[in-house]
Amino acid sequence: MANQDFVRQIDLHGFGRGPALSMRWHVDFVLLFFLLLLCGAGLFLLYSATGRDLDVVTRQAMYLGVSFTGMLIIAQIPPRFFMQWAKWFYLAGVLLLVAVLFMGVSSKGAQRWIQLPGFRFQPSEVIKLIMPITMAAFFAKRRLPPSFKDIVIALVLIAVPVVLIAKQPDLGTSILIGASGAFVIFLAGLRKRIIASAVCLAVPSIYVLWHFFMYDYQKQRVLTFLNPESDPWGSGWNIIQSTIAIGSGGLYGKGWLQGTQSHLDFLPESHTDFIIAVLAEEFGLMGCLVLFALYALIIGRGLFITFNAQTLFGRLLAGSITLTFFVYIFVNIGMVSGILPVVGVPLPMVSRGGTSLLTLLAGFGFLMSIHTHKSFMAGER
Known part of the structure; x- marks a missing residue:
């Protein structure tokens, strides 16, 4: 058979159909x-954690x-749109956080929500997305590695929403938002002397945080983390019961729907x-290793998108979201296994909760947008 006849029999278009479809639909399959x-694994586990409550699983x-x-909607929007509107997103987010302080709705001792007709809205969840967008847009317009002045400005931009959210109080969310902004600064490139200075400032910063920003119940969580047996029937109960549940599972576990700690109500917040x-x-x-493998695959794909992003804005944003x-x-x-204090952070895509799901998957929408809008991003920094 002639070489040309052989090539003609191969469906060359079929080999490119996958990538073309991904770019056309702006979906990373x-x-x-x-x-x-x-x-899917989260729904399967949630059914057991809620005591076979189909209503919760359905919701x-x-x-x-x-x-x-x-x-998927966010994935259709070119990244340059978010870069152009970043400062306005940030301003709107800060104004919403200020509004929470004056007109927010309180629940369980925290004032984190704004009441709208028909539903409640938590502005801090939106800031989880706005912060990395703002920081990525900020550094994408500057020379790198960033100057000391640019780093100070960036830290101020991060500190404003972090402090406002910590005052609600919501320590877990403020930590996540601070981390998302800090990751952008790190990815933008830091000189060694700046990193050394940051390490030196860490200890006095902890002192200031403990005495001036943390509430009594947050301090108690840290003390409980250091010695949960000091109050086994009170503040130490959650950590003690969770470690018992983890240890009792052994290598292969007791079987689906057979857990005693959760089904006999020893384990608090078992579905969140x-x-x-x-x-x-x-x-x-x-079972835990399978879950960790799924998380590792998602993080690995996020890093792949980060390394292949064609613009600085895309790399910084994708890297921050992934990290x-x-x-x-x-x-x-860490907090469930007792190696970190309890700060109220749900397990991504597995714990029950609508707002956190929306925020997390919106972040992955940004990743898909960065990965599939390459033709739109030509010539951009």
Whole structure:
């Protein structure tokens, strides 16, 4: 057979159909597949964690549907749109946080919501997205590595919403928002002397945070973390019960729906912050490793998108979103297993909750937009 006849019989268009379809629909199908697997596993686990409550699982599935729709909508918007409007997004977000202080709705001792007709709105969740966009746009317009002046300005921009959210009080969210902004500064490139200065300032910063910004119950969480057995029937109860649940699962677990700590109500918040303890008890170490593998695949795909982004803005934004997602996972697992204080951070895409789902999947919508709008980004920095 002649070489030309052989080539003619090969459907060359078929080999390029996948990437072309991804670019045309602005969907990263690899990332979408991993996210669907993770969310499916989350619903499966949530059914057990809620004591077979189908109503909760159904509502969570509805939240997932809305969140995935929002993710796909955001993926259609070119990244340059977010870069151009970043400062206005930031200003609107700060104004909403200030509004929470004066007209916010209180619940369980915290004032974090604004009441709108028909539903409540939590501005701090939106700031999780606005912060990395603002920082990425800020550094994308400047020479790198950043000057000391630019770093100071960036730290002020980060500090304003972080302090406002910490006053609500919401320490967990303020930490995540601060981390998302700090990651952009780190990715923008820091000189060694600036890193050394930051390390030297860490200790006095902890002192200031402890004495001037942390509430009594937050201090108690830190003290409980250091010695949970000091108050086993009070503040230490959550950590003690979660570690018992994790340890009792062993290698393969007790089996789905067979967990005693959660189903006998020993484990608090088993369907939200402490849901990974349910996983460890019912599926053991092997079940946890499967979940960690799913998270690793998603983070790996996020880093792949980061390294292949064609603009500085895209690289900084994608890198910050990916690394912040890792912080979500690390903080939740750390606090449930007793290696970090309890700060109220849910397990991404597994814990019950609609607002956090919407925020997280919107972030992955940005990743898809960065990855699939390459032709629109030519010539941009």
